[in-house]
Amino acid sequence: MKPPSAVEPSAAKGIAYLRGAPLMAFALIYTIVSGGPFLWVAMMSLRTTPEIFASPYALPSSIHWEKFVDAWTKSNYGTYFWNSTIVVVTAVALLTVIGAMVAHCLARYRFRGNRLVRFVILSGMILPPQLMILSLFQILLEYHLYNTLTGLIIVYVAGHLAITVYILEGFFAQIPQDLFDAARLDGYSDLEIFWRITLPIGVPALFTTVTLNFIILWNEFLYAVVLLTEDDKRTLPLGIMHFMGNHQLDVGMVATGLMIAIGPVILLYAFFSETMIRGMTAGAVR
Amino acid sequence: MTERALRQRAATPSPPLALDARRASRATLIILLAPALLLYAAFMVYPVLRTFWNSVHTIKPNNVPAFVGLDNFRALLGHDWVFWKAVGNTAIFAIFATIADVLGGLLLALALFSRVPFARFLRVVWFTPVLMSYVVVGIIWVWIYDYDWGLANVILRAVGLGGFEQSWLGDPRTALWSVMVTHIWKWLGFNMIIFLAALYALPVDVLGAAELDNCGWFAKLIHIIIPMLKPTILNLTVLSFVGKMMIFDLVWIMTGGGPLWSTETVSTYVYKRAFDWNTFDLGYPSAIAVLWFLIILVFIFALTQIMRQRERLEF
Numbered sequence: 001m002k003p004p005s006a007v008e009p010s011a012a013k014g015i016a017y018l019r020g021a022p023l024m025a026f027a028l029i030y031t032i033v034s035g036g037p038f039l040w041v042a043m044m045s046l047r048t049t050p051e052i053f054a055s056p057y058a059l060p061s062s063i064h065w066e067k068f069v070d071a072w073t074k075s076n077y078g079t080y081f082w083n084s085t086i087v088v089v090t091a092v093a094l095l096t097v098i099g100a101m102v103a104h105c106l107a108r109y110r111f112r113g114n115r116l117v118r119f120v121i122l123s124g125m126i127l128p129p130q131l132m133i134l135s136l137f138q139i140l141l142e143y144h145l146y147n148t149l150t151g152l153i154i155v156y157v158a159g160h161l162a163i164t165v166y167i168l169e170g171f172f173a174q175i176p177q178d179l180f181d182a183a184r185l186d187g188y189s190d191l192e193i194f195w196r197i198t199l200p201i202g203v204p205a206l207f208t209t210v211t212l213n214f215i216i217l218w219n220e221f222l223y224a225v226v227l228l229t230e231d232d233k234r235t236l237p238l239g240i241m242h243f244m245g246n247h248q249l250d251v252g253m254v255a256t257g258l259m260i261a262i263g264p265v266i267l268l269y270a271f272f273s274e275t276m277i278r279g280m281t282a283g284a285v286r
Numbered sequence: 287m288t289e290r291a292l293r294q295r296a297a298t299p300s301p302p303l304a305l306d307a308r309r310a311s312r313a314t315l316i317i318l319l320a321p322a323l324l325l326y327a328a329f330m331v332y333p334v335l336r337t338f339w340n341s342v343h344t345i346k347p348n349n350v351p352a353f354v355g356l357d358n359f360r361a362l363l364g365h366d367w368v369f370w371k372a373v374g375n376t377a378i379f380a381i382f383a384t385i386a387d388v389l390g391g392l393l394l395a396l397a398l399f400s401r402v403p404f405a406r407f408l409r410v411v412w413f414t415p416v417l418m419s420y421v422v423v424g425i426i427w428v429w430i431y432d433y434d435w436g437l438a439n440v441i442l443r444a445v446g447l448g449g450f451e452q453s454w455l456g457d458p459r460t461a462l463w464s465v466m467v468t469h470i471w472k473w474l475g476f477n478m479i480i481f482l483a484a485l486y487a488l489p490v491d492v493l494g495a496a497e498l499d500n501c502g503w504f505a506k507l508i509h510i511i512i513p514m515l516k517p518t519i520l521n522l523t524v525l526s527f528v529g530k531m532m533i534f535d536l537v538w539i540m541t542g543g544g545p546l547w548s549t550e551t552v553s554t555y556v557y558k559r560a561f562d563w564n565t566f567d568l569g570y571p572s573a574i575a576v577l578w579f580l581i582i583l584v585f586i587f588a589l590t591q592i593m594r595q596r597e598r599l600e601f
Contacts, residue, residue: 030412139328219420221419
């Protein structure tokens, strides 16, 4: 075995630097590639379309905040934003409560049919949305839930229950059984145990699923495009697509719309980046 | 707990049941499980069964569904060349984008793992595209690919390669690959994070021993790191591949399946046959969805079987 410091210290440093330079260059280039497009949209959202066509990649010369007001009031983005907010907040709240209830049962109790319930719920993870979308369209029409936010919320909750239960059950199962035995001895009822032990201890896991569901549903497109067609029911992704379809050439205004959709996500990401990264990748690693 | 003890509990329900925290009363179970199970029955199980039923019928609006047996499947497999084109495109997409996703994610993770300065900040920035919706990503990249002022052509012209400028999404030869690049760009950060977690979970002494043996970083990568990451690599490959077999959103937003079916995928074709074509038949697209689901199931089983086999051979 050769001693590691066979070369002179200064030369070793030089080699380390050379090895570091391509790495630095790569890091810099990929940072521009991954983050640059969003900065570009942010700049365009503050410029008018004629300014953009004159020079697409210039910095804003004068900042047009009024474009956001225009988008919000004149182009219906306000409606789209509130529809998205209502749908996502309601669906995430329902998913968290219903998912935690199921996960608690599966992780904590022995009962007949435990395995069957687990199999049925978790098999939802491998069902592609395409398999259900056509019949859901028919079913919602029959139940008079087609073109309603309620219908979309129900479909979202059903569709994302599997991943929610999967993540929560994994966490709940690790809570020591002693806690529950002690609670039972102290005379807690079943529902009190769920409410006062599982939920408070499970907060980190609940946070993870809330993040995951929030991001996925805020961005959801396929179900929304099939189940909503009226303009005042559209969620943000549909609204932007619709606006893009009608105003292909008004790049400035489309960019403002994109910023309205990206804004909340970026804002949350700036403060909770670690939680959001953990949340988005939670289903994939165990 | 022995069987006798269980039977005793069943015989004298109230005091032991109340003290066994592993058991809950029937009422509790119903309260906790009923909402989920009802929702599932009505909006997951029933739709799936109904799609299977639909696939052997012809269903026109305001019409009684007519039973057609396996005709839909016969037509699909026999003489629907758009379907086969869509299958081909989806396969190309799933294979190449999966390879790029996994290799690219590993590359990014290794860059961060080799202690590049500002690694924490870079990790956050590189992950950003994962959080963005397909609509946002799709529209941004439609602009990037724009013939006149899009960044792709602007850069080519700037470095004197103006001859290579393309209407990236308008030319059938480049459209599928252009959409693929966008898809890879969006998901690389996801794979990066999973690989990074796996890298940090590697035993430190093994990497340290390699360092002492004066093992070059490339040799270390090939002989030590990649073999040890094999479970993660296989896992991500399955996840990524299955996800891409269902691809819809990005294709729909960027090209709508065009030009000339060059980016048509199975999912966009299902959507088109159901809602855009004036056949107005929900039976035929249901048959496509059912067939494709069965193929995906076969892939999931095959890939997980291969994974298990590999693990058994190695450990």
